[in-house]
Amino acid sequence: MKILFLGDIAGPSGCKAVQGYLPQIKKKNKIDFVIANGENASEAGVGITEKNAEDIFNAGVNVITSGNHIWDQKETIEHIAKEKRLLRPENLIEGTPGKGFEIYNVPSGEKIAVLNLMGNIFMKKCEDVFKTAEKIFNKFKLKRDADFIVVDFHGEITSEKMAMGHYLDGKATLVIGTHTHVPTSDFRVLENGTAYQSDAGMCGDYNSVIGMNKENSLKKFFNNKEAKKHFPSLGEATLSGIIVDGDLNTGLAKSAKQFLFGGVLKEVN
Numbered sequence: 001m002k003i004l005f006l007g008d009i010a011g012p013s014g015c016k017a018v019q020g021y022l023p024q025i026k027k028k029n030k031i032d033f034v035i036a037n038g039e040n041a042s043e044a045g046v047g048i049t050e051k052n053a054e055d056i057f058n059a060g061v062n063v064i065t066s067g068n069h070i071w072d073q074k075e076t077i078e079h080i081a082k083e084k085r086l087l088r089p090e091n092l093i094e095g096t097p098g099k100g101f102e103i104y105n106v107p108s109g110e111k112i113a114v115l116n117l118m119g120n121i122f123m124k125k126c127e128d129v130f131k132t133a134e135k136i137f138n139k140f141k142l143k144r145d146a147d148f149i150v151v152d153f154h155g156e157i158t159s160e161k162m163a164m165g166h167y168l169d170g171k172a173t174l175v176i177g178t179h180t181h182v183p184t185s186d187f188r189v190l191e192n193g194t195a196y197q198s199d200a201g202m203c204g205d206y207n208s209v210i211g212m213n214k215e216n217s218l219k220k221f222f223n224n225k226e227a228k229k230h231f232p233s234l235g236e237a238t239l240s241g242i243i244v245d246g247d248l249n250t251g252l253a254k255s256a257k258q259f260l261f262g263g264v265l266k267e268v269n
Contacts, residue, residue, distance in 0.1 A: 001110060001148060001248060002029065004259065005176050006036035006061070006241040007183065010204025010211030011045040011232030015052060017239050017262060018203055019059040025261060026060055029243060033106055035114060035150055036203070036241075037178045038086075039066035045211060045232035047072030050079045053086055063087065063104060065116040067154030067179055068124045089118035089154060091132035093125075101136055103146050110248070113146035115172075117164070119155025119179075129153075133164065137171050142251040148173040149251070155179055158198045165196040173253055174244045176200050181210035183240045183258065183265075193252030201240030206264045208233030238263030 004026070009018060018036065026034065038061075041052040046069045053064055063085050070076060070088045080086050080098035090100025100116045115136055117129050133151075142149050149172040153161050161177040168175050170192030177184070183201030190196050202211055209217035212230045219227035239261040245254045260266065 001246040007200030008202040009041040013237040014203040017237035038064040039069040065152040087116040091127040110147040122156040195244040195253035195256035205233040205235040238265040
């Protein structure tokens with residue numbers, strides 16, 4: 001089972017690249033299931049609209065995860081309540097619309113569970129992420145309830161993400177970090193069989209400041225009065241993520257490979 005996880009889709013350039021290139025990428029790499037973080041997919045570069053979500057699904061993404069920007073487009077509150085393929089962090093305050101954990105059927109017959117978590121350090125207030133993970137994994141077990149389990153840990157701090165990776169090693173197929181929009185080089189399979197990467201990076205224009213127009217961002221850092229509200233950079237996007245080959249017998253990872261395509265970043269061979 002080959003699973004492709006794509007990092008944060010950032011603005012129009014990221015959406016355009018996913019729509020334009022994902023079908024051929026899936027075919028070339030024989031991908032069975034695609035998950036993408038879409039919390040920055042809107043035209044403004046923050047939040048996600050119903051149209052954004054539908055465009056991403058139509059391009060071949062099976063599940064969209066999110067993070068701290070999930071509510072930046074007001075329409076999402078209503079849409080997420082009826083769209084089970086769009087997840088918000090599971091550890092948001094109780095009563096929040098939508099779900100953060102779901103089990104999906106793969107066309108080939110397997111079941112894949114996706115858990116969306118958000119870190120507690122330097123992020124918006126949410127419930128304890130480790131206690132939330134413990135609660136979920138006490139209830140749902142790999143190969144009993146789902147053939148594969150993927151965890152999107154949306155967080156700022158690498159130590160928090162790494163700790164979660166080690167905690168879930170042997171319990172999940174993949175623990176992947178999102179949020180920073182910068183791909184890390186620590187992709188690997190941990191000693192008990194879980195694939196891990198501290199951050200998948202973004203699907204967006206890297207000739208930018210984490211997907212935002214670099215000239216305007218510099219003005220803001222210099223406190224220039226001419227600076228405007230952050231807006232997306234619209235150059236050619238790099239698709240950034242990870243491909244994991246899951247073992248049908250164990251549900252764990254046989255291999256993990258960083259994925260980069262297009263734009264200014266170089267593809268890893």
